[in-house]
Amino acid sequence: MSEPTISGQDDALLLSVVRDLVAERYTIDRAAGTRLDSVFDRDLGLDSLAVTELFSRVEEVFAVRLPREALGTVSTPRQLLGAVHRAPARERRGPVPARRAAPAPAERTPDATATLTEALSWHARTHPDRVHLRILTEGHRSEIGYGELYSAAATVSAALLARDLRPGDAVGLMLPTGREYFTTFTGVLLAGGVPVPVYPPARPSQLAEHLRRQVRILDNARIRVLVTDPEAAGLARLTAGQVPTVRHVVTPGELTGYGEAAGAARAAGDLALLQYTSGSTGDPKGVTLTHANLLADIRAMGTAAEVSTSDVFVSWLPLYHDMGLIGVWLSGLYFAVPVAVMSPLEFLARPERWLWAIHTQHGTLSAAPNFAYELCLRRIGDADVDGLDLGSLRMLFNGAEAVNADTVLRFCDRFAAYGLRREAVAPVYGLAEACVGLTFPPVGRGPVIDRVDRERFLRTGRAVPAGDEDPNPLRFVACGRPLPGHRIRVVDSASNVLGDRREGRIEFRGPSATAGYYRNPPASRALSRHGWLDTGDLGYLDGGELYVTGRIKDLVIRAGRNLHPEELERVVGEIPGIRKGCVAVFATTAQSGGTERLVVLAETRETGAAVLDRLRERIAGAAVDLLGTPPDDIVLAPPGTVRKTSSGKIRRSATRERYEQGDMRARPRPVWWQLTRFAVRGAVPNLRRAVHLVRTGAFALWCWTTVVVVGLPTLIAVAVLPRLPARRAAAGRAARALARLTRTPVTAHGTEHL
Known part of the structure; x- marks a missing residue:
């Protein structure tokens, strides 16, 4: 299809929008170099979130509605202008959309079932017409009932069995949010296989690294069949071609034509899911989760959150991540809770869509990581939510990454005018090794912020409450108490249990705890400590309430002080000229004779020597103000240098490794x-x-x-x-x-x- 003719007027208007955004994030000089063929990521330093903001501004200026698919295909202003000319005119927002009625309660839930497939089969027999999924896509809505889902899963199961899938074989799923993902996932389970969600590339500039990580995942899991979206089939075959165990690369459309069938029945102790960790502190590891593990965590979360069949869960979370997969979908499947799902791209393009989905679907439950709440605060204007009502929410979870006290409080204040009750906001804690959830706050309590004396905490690890007059305390968010049947403790380096308000290593045990990592005995041995599992996180308890303070591997010990990198990363990211969210703080002993050195690595588009010197001075000043000590090294690197996981977390270990290899100034390859x-x-x-x-x-x-x-x-x-x-x-x-x-x-x- 040929590109539409580009008028000079539209050309200039679009470039002005792009330059304004680049100037806000970097400098006017940098923005002046923007051309129609400048690449957003490589040339302009605009990451995926910045591009979604650009799309929103372009829609406003040109009064059009860009399709969400454009986010994954447009990489230059010229291509964006072509998409604008093809896009339909933006419709005026009509009256406030009507709200759906709350779902009718179901009589009971499958308490006696031992596996996920038994739970699905029970629902399909008991209430086949009950709506389980509401798939919300741009301009289209569809629903799937339990009977329909089971029938579609049996069709997929028959096709997999025809391809000689054996009980326990791993099947990779590289699929976007949609009907095919749900039917394929359940079809794999019904066939007796083990689904392995695989995430798509996060950023084009790091495509090669992403593919190498995917090969390691597929090889470690010994994938037999890889199911992928037709648009990603070429990339999937390129990846699968390097994995000897892969026998078939297919699309969902090819998993039909064999009737309906189910494989051998699976037991509670059989492997149900391989959930690969995002790898923020190392290579991804496959967490082995049995049917018993998953159902134990789902039931415990349901009890803690007082879930009922009258609830509605609204989510945009990716289904390759444990929070979206287990915490939202599989929990909804078990409890007969209707789950309204939308694509993550829809949320990133227009965050208000998430809130409007809660409004229209009468959502009572929803969840997101901290960055999503921050994105809503930055991107949503008052006009975007005129008439919005969030009063139906009774629990709005914040988890999957570090919970920021300031974000929590500002979100509560901003959306209180739209019916959001403070007591509905629920910071939580969990990890893949516990399936997903580990601690929940009491229903209806609201967020609790602990103000701690900064100096005493950094020097002694004691969380001494800060006085009211303290101008610069540390603030930690309470993440609740252990789920029913689970226990947590905080220990020192010698595994001695610490008392309240003493920072140490968080360990846990319970029925949802994994038995270890798939085909990785060394990592599995390191995970278990005297019958307790190591979370890799630091925190403290206060009256049974957990406060998470950071990651163990990220901790920097300097001059007798324990320094957590997250706070310094946030402060440095606010400095003009530094890319927000693209700062990594870590310690290294390379080239220092074994002495630990503090390094701040920040991405910037600036290249002038004088400007870079001023940025280094500001970063050093921020570190002294916050930590009382300057960094040993400040590295200003081009965009794409800081490594991130698929969920956007900073991979400090991988970034430190790149720093130690000395290739910080290397530009991303095409x-x-x-x-x-x-x-x-x-x-x-x-x-x-x-x-x-x-x-x-x-x-x-x-x-x-x-x-x-x-x-x-x-x-x-x-x-x-x-x-x-x-x-x-x-x-x-x-x-x-x-x-x-x-x-x-x-x-x-x-x-x-x-």
Whole structure:
């Protein structure tokens, strides 16, 4: 399809919008260099969140409605202008949309079931017409009932069984939020397989690294079948081609035509899900979760949140992440709670859509990580939520990453005018090793913020309450108490249990705890400590309430003080010229004789020496003001340097490794170059395997040829020759011929005794 004709007037108008955004984030000089063919990520330093903000501004200026798919395909102003010319006119927002009625309560839930497939089957038999999923996409709404979901899952199951899927085989799912994801996931379970959610590339500038990580995931999980969206099929085949165990790469449309069938029944202790961690502190590890683990956590969360069949869960969370997959969908499936889902791209493009979905769907439950609440505060204007009513919410969870006290309080204040009750906001804590949820606050309590004396906490690890007159306390958010049947404790480095308000390592135990990491015995051994599982997080308890303070691997010890990087990263990210959310603070002993050094690595588009010097001075000043000590090294690097997980968390270990390798100023390679290099690297093992197969085949052919050439005449001679001496002579000649052909030395010992 050819690009629409671009008028000079539209050209100038669009460039002015792009330049305004770049100038706000960086400098006017940097914005002045914007051209129609400038690449958003590489040339302008605009990450995915900045591009979604740009789309929103362009829609306002040109009065159009851009399709959400454009977020994944548009990478330059010229392409964006083409999308604008193809987009429909933006409709005036009509009256406030009507709210759906609360769902009718179900009589009971499948309390006696032992597996997820039993729970789905129970619902399909008990109330097949009850709506389970409401799929909300741009301009389209669809619903799926339990009976329909089970039937579609049985269709997928039959197709997988026809491809020789065996009980316990792993099936990778690289699918976007939509009907196909839900039917394929449940179909894998019904066939007796183990679903493995695989996330799409996060940023084009890091495509090669993403593909390498995906290969490690697929290889570790020993994936037999990879199911992917048609648009990502090429990328999926490129990845799967480097994994020897993959036998089929298919799209959901190919998993039909075999009728309906179910595989072997699975038991409560069988593996139900491989949930790969996001890898913020290292390579992703496959958390093994059984049906018993999942149902224990789902039931415990339901009890703590007082979930009923009259609830409605509204979510945009990605389904490859445990919070969206287990905390939202699988929990809703079990409790017969209607789940209204929308694409993460829809939320990123227009965050108000999430809040309006809560309004129209009469949502009582919803959840998001801290950054989503911050995005709503930055991006949503009063006109966007005129008439909004969030009064139906009874629990709004904040978890999956560090919960920021300031964000929580500002969100409560901002949306109180729209019916949001403060007591509905619920900061929580969990991790993949516990399925998802571990601590929840009491229903209806609201957020609790603990103000702690900064200096005493950093020096002693004691969370001494700060006085009212303290101008600069640390603030930690209470994340609740352990779920029913679970226990947590805080210990020191020698595993001694610490008392209240003493910072230490958080450990837990309970029925949802994983048995370990898939095919990773060293990591599994490190996870378990005397019957307790190590969360890798630091925190303290106060009267049974958990306060999380940071990650153990991210802790920096300097001059007798324990420094947590998150707060300094936030402060540095607010400095003009520094990319917000693209700052990593870490410690390293490289090139320092074993002494730990504090490093601040921040992304910037600035290149002028004087400007960079001023930025370093401001960063050093911020560190002194906050921590009482300057960094040992301040590195200002181009966009794309700071490593992140698929959910946007800073990968400090990976960033530190890159710092130690000394390639901070390396610019991201073009996508075509990354793909070509990845394909070439992947072709090497494939070529080795091909050569091995050819050599093996050639050897087999030579062996059979030798047998036929030597053996067949010998058999004929032995059968035809009438006398025994002649037959012996023929056999002897054949043996000598075989020895010569195979270069086998023949020696005889003891012939003198014959």
